[in-house]
Amino acid sequence: MMNMIKSPDEIALMREAGRVVANALAAVREAAAVGVSLKELDDVAAASIADAGATPAFLNYRPRWASVPFPGVICTSVNDAVVHGIPNGYRLQDGDLLSVDCGAFLEGWCGDAAVSFVVGTADPVDQELIAATDAALARGIEAARIGNKMGDLAYAIGGAAQRAGYGLLADHGGHGIGRTMHAEPPVPNSGRPGRGLKLTEGLVIAIEPMLILGGDGDYYHDDDEWTLRSANGRRAAHSEHTVAVTAEGPVILTLP
Numbered sequence: 001m002m003n004m005i006k007s008p009d010e011i012a013l014m015r016e017a018g019r020v021v022a023n024a025l026a027a028v029r030e031a032a033a034v035g036v037s038l039k040e041l042d043d044v045a046a047a048s049i050a051d052a053g054a055t056p057a058f059l060n061y062r063p064r065w066a067s068v069p070f071p072g073v074i075c076t077s078v079n080d081a082v083v084h085g086i087p088n089g090y091r092l093q094d095g096d097l098l099s100v101d102c103g104a105f106l107e108g109w110c111g112d113a114a115v116s117f118v119v120g121t122a123d124p125v126d127q128e129l130i131a132a133t134d135a136a137l138a139r140g141i142e143a144a145r146i147g148n149k150m151g152d153l154a155y156a157i158g159g160a161a162q163r164a165g166y167g168l169l170a171d172h173g174g175h176g177i178g179r180t181m182h183a184e185p186p187v188p189n190s191g192r193p194g195r196g197l198k199l200t201e202g203l204v205i206a207i208e209p210m211l212i213l214g215g216d217g218d219y220y221h222d223d224d225e226w227t228l229r230s231a232n233g234r235r236a237a238h239s240e241h242t243v244a245v246t247a248e249g250p251v252i253l254t255l256p
């Protein structure tokens with residue numbers, strides 16, 4: 001429990017790591033255009049992180065469940081890919097819905113954030129999905145307050161998504177973050193108000209709703225063992241911020 005709690009000085013350092021991530025995501029978004037490959041976007045993120053004197057958190061990351069280390073600096077998940085898409089030679093097409101997830105370490109502290117957007121001409125259905133995902137994230141952040149419980153936060157995220165009629169990716173959610181990217185506590189995307197861990201000052205968590213057009217949140221993995229796709233084949237969006245619970249309320253650490 002103690003190491004889930006960060007001091008104000010430690011949160012200030014995490015803010016700098018978060019800034020690196022936000023700037024890398026902004027650079028990727030700026031570079032994303034029809035005809036640009038996912039690998040080229042990965043190179044943009046790599047350069048941005050290196051220029052900041054930071055280290056990518058995803059590159060060669062290998063959790064217990066993975067038989068191969070992740071080969072990219074960012075996750076690039078296109079259309080029915082929900083998360084963990086590998087930045088390969090695929091070239092973006094007009095109307096693609098791209099989710100980009102990025103993590104970086106600066107001076108031993110980690111930041112983690114994700115953003116979704118449409119490349120080129122957007123289908124309004126995709127824009128609404130992205131807006132709903134961003135709104136679910138905003139609800140979760142708003143609930144990241146001293147005195148609330150994790151269930152309140154989870155319910156804020158999941159309730160927003162479900163009321164809007166979207167599927168929530170099953171078995172996946174946010175996480176504590178600090179000296180490691182994935183730490184205690186789990187931050188579920190659905191839950192019951194008043195249940196779970198009490199949120200206290202200095203808790204730092206990554207909040208990350210993953211919404212799918214319809215369906216029940218079922219998914220499958222590509223043969224690359226990473227790319228996670230919606231079982232119904234429909235498009236998905238992912239938004240994430242690293243957030244500190246403070247006496248002044250929730251503070252987003254992954255901003256430029």
Ligand code: MG
Nearest residue numbers: 101102112113
């Ligand atoms: Mg992430």
Ligand code: MG
Nearest residue numbers: 112206208240
């Ligand atoms: Mg995360």
